Amino acid sequence: MNFKKQKTMLRYGPGTRANHWAMAGAFILLTLSGLAFFHPPFFFFSHSLGGPVWSRVLHPFIGVVLFVLFVIIAVRQLKYNMLMKNDVQWMRQMGDVLNNRDDKLPPIGKYNPGQKMVYWALILCIPVLLITGVIMWRPWFAGFFPIPLIRVASLVHALAAFIGIATIIVHVYAAIWVKGSVKAMTRGRVTHAWAKHHHPLWYEEEMEKPSQRAGDEDASERDTTSHHGARNDGRTSG
Amino acid sequence: MINSQNIVARSATTLPAPHVRDDVVEVAKLIDVSKCIGCKACQVACMEWNDLRDEVGECHGVYDNPMDLTADSWTVMRFNEVETDFVGGEDVSKEKELSWLIRKDGCMHCAEPGCLEACPAPGAIVKYANGIVDFDSNNCIGCGYCITGCPFNIPRISEKDSKSYKCTLCSDRVNVGLEPACVKACPTNCIEFGSKKDMLARADKRVNDLKERGYEQAGIYDPAGVGGTHVMYVLHHSDEPGLYSGLAKDPRISPVVGAWKGITKPIMSAILGITAFAGFFHYITKGPKEEPTDEEVFGEDDDHHRVSREEEHRS
Numbered sequence: 001m002n003f004k005k006q007k008t009m010l011r012y013g014p015g016t017r018a019n020h021w022a023m024a025g026a027f028i029l030l031t032l033s034g035l036a037f038f039h040p041p042f043f044f045f046s047h048s049l050g051g052p053v054w055s056r057v058l059h060p061f062i063g064v065v066l067f068v069l070f071v072i073i074a075v076r077q078l079k080y081n082m083l084m085k086n087d088v089q090w091m092r093q094m095g096d097v098l099n100n101r102d103d104k105l106p107p108i109g110k111y112n113p114g115q116k117m118v119y120w121a122l123i124l125c126i127p128v129l130l131i132t133g134v135i136m137w138r139p140w141f142a143g144f145f146p147i148p149l150i151r152v153a154s155l156v157h158a159l160a161a162f163i164g165i166a167t168i169i170v171h172v173y174a175a176i177w178v179k180g181s182v183k184a185m186t187r188g189r190v191t192h193a194w195a196k197h198h199h200p201l202w203y204e205e206e207m208e209k210p211s212q213r214a215g216d217e218d219a220s221e222r223d224t225t226s227h228h229g230a231r232n233d234g235r236t237s238g
Numbered sequence: 239m240i241n242s243q244n245i246v247a248r249s250a251t252t253l254p255a256p257h258v259r260d261d262v263v264e265v266a267k268l269i270d271v272s273k274c275i276g277c278k279a280c281q282v283a284c285m286e287w288n289d290l291r292d293e294v295g296e297c298h299g300v301y302d303n304p305m306d307l308t309a310d311s312w313t314v315m316r317f318n319e320v321e322t323d324f325v326g327g328e329d330v331s332k333e334k335e336l337s338w339l340i341r342k343d344g345c346m347h348c349a350e351p352g353c354l355e356a357c358p359a360p361g362a363i364v365k366y367a368n369g370i371v372d373f374d375s376n377n378c379i380g381c382g383y384c385i386t387g388c389p390f391n392i393p394r395i396s397e398k399d400s401k402s403y404k405c406t407l408c409s410d411r412v413n414v415g416l417e418p419a420c421v422k423a424c425p426t427n428c429i430e431f432g433s434k435k436d437m438l439a440r441a442d443k444r445v446n447d448l449k450e451r452g453y454e455q456a457g458i459y460d461p462a463g464v465g466g467t468h469v470m471y472v473l474h475h476s477d478e479p480g481l482y483s484g485l486a487k488d489p490r491i492s493p494v495v496g497a498w499k500g501i502t503k504p505i506m507s508a509i510l511g512i513t514a515f516a517g518f519f520h521y522i523t524k525g526p527k528e529e530p531t532d533e534e535v536f537g538e539d540d541d542h543h544r545v546s547r548e549e550e551h552r553s
Contacts, residue, residue, distance in 0.1 A: 006532055037358040037381060039503045040250040052359055056379045098520065100527050138382035139395055148492070150386050155498040162506040166513050173517030180529045193535040198527075 006191040007215030009206060011184040019073050020185055026066040027168060033059045034161055060137045067130045074123060080110040081120070084201075087113040107200035118171045125164035132157040241413055247365040249357035260367035266434035267407065267418060269342050270444050270472040271482065272453075273428035276301060276315055276340040283423030284313045287408060309396030312405040313344035313420060316483035322475060325452035341471070341482040342420070342429065345392045345405035347371045349465030352491040353404075355499050356387025362402075369434065369468040370409045375401045387499070389464060389489040407468065437470060444472045463490030 012020070029048060033055035036046035046052040049059070086106040090097070091113045096104045111119070135145050135153035142150055175181045180194045192215065195203040206212040244262060248255035285291065292310035295303065301317040318339045324332040351371045354363040362377035363384060373384075373393070380400035384393040393404045408418035416422075417431040430440060441458045448456035457476025460466050471485070479485035 037383075039507055040252050040358075040360060041507070043250060043358070043360055052379045056381045098524065100524055102527065136382075136386075138380060139397070139400055142382055142385075147386060147391060148494075151492050151494040151498070154383070154386055155494050155502075158498055158502060158506070162502075162510070165510055169510065169513045169517065173514075173520070176526070177517075177521060178527045191529065191532075193530045193532050196535050197530040 006193060008189040008191050009195060009203075009212045009215060010188055011190045011195070012188050014188065016073065016076070017185060017188055019069050023066055023069045023073065026062050026069065027164075029062050030059060030066060031161075031165055031168075033062075035165075038158055038161070056138075060133055063129065063133050067126055070122065070126050074119070077111075077119065080202075081116045083113075083116065084109055086201075087116065102197065108202075109205075110199055110202035112199070114170075114174065118167050118174075121163060121167040125160045125167070128160040129157060129164065132160065241366060241409075244367040245364045246367050247351075247354055248361050249354045249363040250360040255364065257367060262367045264367075264369045264434040265407075265412060265431065265468060266369070266437040267347075267421060267469045268430045268432075268437040268441055268472065269469065270428050270430070270441075271339065271341055272444070272448055272456075272472060272474050273426045274315075274340045274342065275426055275428075276317060276338075277425060278303075278315055279423040279425055280342055280420035280429060281311070281313055281315060283419040284405070285311070287411070287419035288312065288406075307343065307392060307394055307404075309394040309398070309401075309403040312403065313342055316341050316343050318481065318483045320481050322481070337474075337481075339475075339482050341485060343392075343483070345371065345407070345469065346390050346464070346489075347405075347407055347468035348389070349467065350491065352387035352389050352464070352495060353384035353393055354387075355491055356383040356495055358383055366409065368412065370407045370412065371468075372406050372409045373402060373404060375403065378402050387491065387495050389486060389491060434466075434468065441470060441472050448472070448474055459485070461486070461489050463488050 032042075032045040032048040035042035036044070036052065036055055037059075043052070046055040049055040086108050089106045090108055093105055096102070097112075097114070132153035134141050135150055136142055136157060145153070175185070178198065180190055180198075184190045184194075192203070195206065241259075243256050244259040245255040246257050246260060290310045290312065292304060292308055295305070297303070298305055302314065304311050304314060307314055318341075320337055320339060321334045322337045324335040347370055349369065351363070351365060353373075354365060354371060357363045358381060359377050359379045361374055362379070363371065363373055365371050378401040380395060380402065382393075382395055382402065384402050385391070385395070393402045395402050408416070408420075411418060418429075421429045421431040430437065432440075438458065438460070441460075445456045445458060453474040455477040456472070456474050459471035459473050459476060459479060471479075471482075473479060473482065473485075475481050479487050
């Protein structure tokens with residue numbers, strides 16, 4: 001866990017991290033305001049956006065922001081989320097995964113199949129949420145659509161949001177469960193040991209790059225492998 | 239919203255609404271379409287009493303004016319000319335005749351209101367013990383779910399304030415023992431108002447009258463699909479309500495709305511809660527995947543370990 005004593009390597013560049021946390025913020029606001037409209041016991045969540053009317057006004061705009069951010073991250077991460085040879089075997093050994101018997105698991109790439117499922121679930125949900133959301137969007141767009149279509153859109157929006165929220169609950173829990181992953185997304189770096197342990201194939205691939213192999217923070221901090229920058233100021237050791 | 243103590247249903251509210259004073263008679267407005275002359279006195283009375291002034295529109299070449307309900311026009315007369323079976327009397331050479339069907343459109347005040355079912359804002363839509371469905375626009379958030387829920391396409395969002403509006407059945411007048419403004423203004427007694435029981439009896443009489451005059455399909459429009467309504471029609475062609483400018487034949491809250499606002503709410507909420515709890519208990523019982531040490535992953539002699547020791551030495 002101590003970055004001072006272990007070699008580290010870049011997992012998420014600054015752009016990806018900023019995008020991720022902007023999405024996380026948007027997602028939380030959308031979830032709170034959306035649940036407020038969904039079910040009366042959650043209505044008090046509507047105060048998170050400054051009251052129920054502001055929630056109604058802002059929710060769709062935040063939704064568009066989330067969609068744009070998601071498209072960027074989804075495109076950039078697509079190649080790491082394709083199904084690989086060992087993924088099926090890894091899924092079959094879900095019992096080992098859940099019981100922390102990691103040594104028995106087959107080697108996998110940058111993302112494990114669980115992470116890939118989060119990716120694909122969101123690929124499914126977020127565009128559906130955007131389309132159905134636009135159909136429901138008052139006062140701007142809903143008037144252009146027939147009421148029976150708005151009804152279907154409302155139901156589908158709720159279902160897609162449900163799948164999306166459930167997915168994100170799993171995603172957040174997995175981050176808490178697998179120590180080192182929150183730090184990967186807040187500071188960008190993981191230890192070589194973490195990488196080799198959890199994502200061996202990705203680790204081996206990254207070791208082809210000199211800066212990653214050296215565990216040089218400054219060079220790879222800029223999301224590149226070519227230049228070496230300013231000296232380590234020690235900020236990433238905390 | 240005038241009366242806050244006889245509310246039998248309240249939007250987005252899971253506990254009982256205040257309704258200690260609910261020993262009141264259910265009211266109804268009866269619109270006998272066969273007596274309507276299309277004078278629009280009801281429209282004028284509505285805007286007068288409710289202080290509504292819709293924008294002056296354009297003539298579209300038909301009698302309908304305005305062409306549709308708006309946030310400022312809570313009732314409109316809809317005119318439809320159709321060919322119906324001849325009922326004019328002795329002249330058997332005619333099989334068909336032209337009928338000018340005029341229907342005063344507006345909120346039906348359903349016993350099971352789709353708007354109230356769909357509304358997410360607590361108290362924005364209420365149903366009083368007397369059956370009137372009222373919008374408390376002060377609580378309205380402008381989401382338009384009432385439009386999505388309504389089986390009759392009645393509520394409209396105002397461009398002025400993004401709040402939803404519709405006929406209140408003059409709940410303010412009814413509350414102090416007056417009849418709705420449109421009823422008062424109607425010159426032919428086409429619109430009547432009273433207890434639902436009395437209005438059904440009146441309607442029965444009118445239906446019999448019409449049947450005697452040859453309208454065999456005459457009937458009362460009090461659709462059971464929405465639990466009955468507190469605005470009822472007497473129709474000469476009750477078998478084909480669609481003739482009256484698209485009056486719904488078997489209106490009910492759409493099953494899609496039912497699914498959206500019914501069982502999915504508790505089920506999906508429960509699953510989300512269970513998912514979060516499952517995570518918590520997994521952590522408690524199985525524990526986290528701790529960060530692996532260099533020794534665990536690379537063994538003793540790897541250069542990762544050397545780095546660690548050098549750093550240790552320095553500090």
